[in-house]
Ligand code: FAD
């Protein structure tokens with residue numbers, strides 16, 4: 001285990017926020033993770049888990065230990081006639097796993113192409129895009145309990161997945177380090193074209209008999225046209241979750257804002273487009289303290305001058321305040337803070 005002190009983790013988060021961690025360790029094995037936790041325990045340090053850093057807001061000074069579980073390895077098991085289980089280490093890159101599966105004819109993850117980050121983080125917010133969510137292909141995961149140092153298995157029911165949500169953001173928050181994730185994938189093609197923009201993209205190009213590679217390529221194309229590349233423009237994807245409201249609240253809003261986009265969640269709930277709400281407040285393309293609302297997508301905040309977390313959160317607060325004032329809706333941050341406020 002190679003512990004580093006006073007480590008600037010600016011290059012380890014896609015918002016490029018300068019942030020100094022009191023201690024930092026990159027762990028390549030379960031043994032190294034256990035050694036790191038033991039060190040944190042001996043030195044009374046809180047453990048903060050960091051994956052690819054694409055959904056975090058690290059505060060300027062982090063008093064605890066930042067631990068990156070970079071466990072590698074992929075195993076494939078035949079599950080039954082037309083299903084396989086693909087188990088990957090927490091440190092495997094998510095998009096590489098998607099490509100690995102598509103190349104081998106394992107179906108189910110192609111709609112989730114190009115989401116940045118590591119395998120181990122995917123269950124935390126039940127990553128989702130283009131009509132699919134991790135939960136649709138999730139089989140189980142292994143996670144180290146930070147308190148007991150025991151490795152525990154979480155099945156689907158244990159994870160309590162929801163929209164951008166799981167047990168790891170609620171009852172079991174900050175208590176586990178996910179070490180591997182296993183997906184259940186089909187060897188039979190089951191194209192998921194439920195997302196209208198994806199279906200029309202393929203239709204416009206005359207692609208019928210759609211296979212997983214077509215979906216993978218289409219999703220990559222659409223994503224590149226919509227979202228800034230974090231390697232070029234520091235960002236964390238969507239900065240807020242799309243708010244879910246009651247049908248009653250939606251009807252009230254509709255009376256005042258007849259163009260408000262909404263998607264059905266259930267008979268009693270609707271999901272609103274946070275990007276639309278933000279655009280209506282006039283923030284799209286606008287800066288505050290050198291942090292910007294992206295000119296092409298109002299839900300993406302960019303940090304081209306590599307400002308500290310306080311500045312990024314300052315813009316988020318100003319946006320949330322204006323959305324609350326105009327629509328009486330509270331926006332919830334999607335990226336997670338690292339460190340204590
Ligand atoms: P990090 O940002 O490092 O961590 C995120 C959270 O997970 C933190 O709370 C961290 O403590 C925790 N965590 C990470 N690894 C572990 C582990 N092994 N064990 C326990 N806790 C852990 N998300 C979507 O859902 N859909 C999208 O379409 C999407 N598009 C994006 C586009 C862009 C351009 C960007 C920058 C981000 C996007 N995201 C999207 C958000 C992000 O990519 C996902 O949330 C991703 O899963 C984060 O992975 P990460 O490894 O970077 O996690």
Ligand code: EPU
Pocket residue numbers: 128129130131226236237238239240241242261273274275276277279284296297298299334
């Ligand atoms: N819109 C605007 N202004 C904008 C952009 C969008 O008004 O500047 C409106 C449009 O009406 C559009 C709607 O918002 O139809 C939705 O926009 P988009 O299709 O881009 O999707 P999104 O709701 O902004 C969500 C996820 C993304 C995911 C895409 C595709 C959340 C918080 N975000 O974005 O996930 O990739 O759908 O499925 O659910 C992420 O979580 O980081 C992320 C990028």
